Amino acid sequence: MSDERSGRASDVTQREFVGGQRLFGRYTLIRILGRGGMGIVWLARDEELERDIALKFLPELIIRDPGVLSDLKRETRRSLELTHQNIVRIYDFVHDERSGCISMEYVDGETLARLRCDKPNKVFEPFDLSAWTSELCEALNYAHTRARIIHRDLKPANLMVNQRGELKISDFGIARSLGDSMSMLTREQGRSGTLVYMSPQQLAGERGSHLDDIYSMGASFYELLTSKPPFYSGNIDRQIQERIAPSMTERRKEFNIEPALVPALWEETIAACLAKDPARRPQSAAEIARQLQMPSPEARPPAMRSLQRLFQRKASRCYRSKISVAIQTMLISQTASRRKSSAGFLRSPI
Numbered sequence: 001m002s003d004e005r006s007g008r009a010s011d012v013t014q015r016e017f018v019g020g021q022r023l024f025g026r027y028t029l030i031r032i033l034g035r036g037g038m039g040i041v042w043l044a045r046d047e048e049l050e051r052d053i054a055l056k057f058l059p060e061l062i063i064r065d066p067g068v069l070s071d072l073k074r075e076t077r078r079s080l081e082l083t084h085q086n087i088v089r090i091y092d093f094v095h096d097e098r099s100g101c102i103s104m105e106y107v108d109g110e111t112l113a114r115l116r117c118d119k120p121n122k123v124f125e126p127f128d129l130s131a132w133t134s135e136l137c138e139a140l141n142y143a144h145t146r147a148r149i150i151h152r153d154l155k156p157a158n159l160m161v162n163q164r165g166e167l168k169i170s171d172f173g174i175a176r177s178l179g180d181s182m183s184m185l186t187r188e189q190g191r192s193g194t195l196v197y198m199s200p201q202q203l204a205g206e207r208g209s210h211l212d213d214i215y216s217m218g219a220s221f222y223e224l225l226t227s228k229p230p231f232y233s234g235n236i237d238r239q240i241q242e243r244i245a246p247s248m249t250e251r252r253k254e255f256n257i258e259p260a261l262v263p264a265l266w267e268e269t270i271a272a273c274l275a276k277d278p279a280r281r282p283q284s285a286a287e288i289a290r291q292l293q294m295p296s297p298e299a300r301p302p303a304m305r306s307l308q309r310l311f312q313r314k315a316s317r318c319y320r321s322k323i324s325v326a327i328q329t330m331l332i333s334q335t336a337s338r339r340k341s342s343a344g345f346l347r348s349p350i
């Protein structure tokens with residue numbers, strides 16, 4: 001993902017950090033959670049509020065430029081107000097003269113990008129995604145209509161699932177501003193977002209709209225269901241502008257993914273999200289949920305949701321392997337006792 005980004009990974013904070021280190025007078029670094037194109041994300045302990053948080057370190061170039069830093073803070077101030085259970089909460093900007101980071105809610109889980117790679121054939125099936133889809137639509141709808149903030153970098157790597165199986169959208173409102181700041185500083189052609197999930201309008205550098213997020217959501221789901229985004233090799237820019245992606249069923253056939261068939265409802269809705277003309281896309285995330293006939297999260301029976309999630313979680317692999325170990329142990333002991341009893345039978349005096 002990093003190299004698809006505008007902004008260079010080499011520009012990330014150069015200062016060396018180690019676990020246990022105390023930073024900015026209140027955070028203790030615990031371990032690295034991951035790396036993105038802009039820098040490293042650490043798990044840390046906020047000693048003042050006694051809670052775990054995630055610290056996303058900003059590129060050094062941004063820290064060194066007070067003007068850009070204050071613009072970034074101003075642009076992202078509104079994302080600090082996003083309060084939704086399915087959106088990763090941004091807490092604060094913290095920095096000194098050498099380094100700086102965005103502190104945010106820690107998600108004890110994995111990204112959908114990562115979870116997809118753990119699936120057989122490296123794809124999800126629509127039923128795996130349904131609970132998360134309705135949470136995503138609800139959160140997007142809240143951000144677009146109530147908070148009036150667009151994400152502009154929606155992608156599987158920014159969709160996380162916590163241990164309780166709840167979906168959390170990360171980097172809301174900050175990915176774009178970070179990308180813009182970096183492209184300004186590096187004078188690279190400015191377009192914030194990740195190429196393969198970008199709408200034709202975003203690619204052309206047009207003013208952002210919530211319909212860019214609708215496109216990116218479509219491109220993300222296309223990838224989650226087929227293992228690749230709609231356009232992934234060759235001249236991607238041009239294909240995003242001009243080509244119609246094959247249906248997901250065609251793509252799955254091409255990759256020998258069984259079952260190849262993706263239900264018509266999903267095909268039609270995702271294809272509509274990927275329309276070149278924003279006016280032809282579903283006009284809101286709520287409309288996507290309606291088209292996919294998603295019940296609202298409240299309408300779903302909690303037990304079913306948690307059960308469904310239990311089997312979707314990466315952790316479920318571990319449960320499943322524990323269960324299969326238990327079953328194997330049972331079978332072995334049954335076989336052993338059968339052998340023993342048959343041996344006993346043979347040995348027993350007649």
Ligand SMILES: Nc1ncnc2c1ncn2[C@@H]1O[C@H](COP(=O)(O)OP(=O)(O)OP(=O)(O)O)[C@@H](O)[C@H]1O
Binds near residue numbers: 005036037040056157
């Ligand atoms: N709030 C968080 N809680 C827990 N882990 C996180 C959090 N935010 C990010 N991560 C982890 O850090 C990794 C890197 O995140 P980051 O946002 O820097 O990169 P990205 O979204 O993959 O790519 P990009 O460079 O385009 O932003 C993620 O893949 C995830 O594993």
Ligand SMILES: [Mg+2]
Binds near residue numbers: 036
């Ligand atoms: Mg991210």
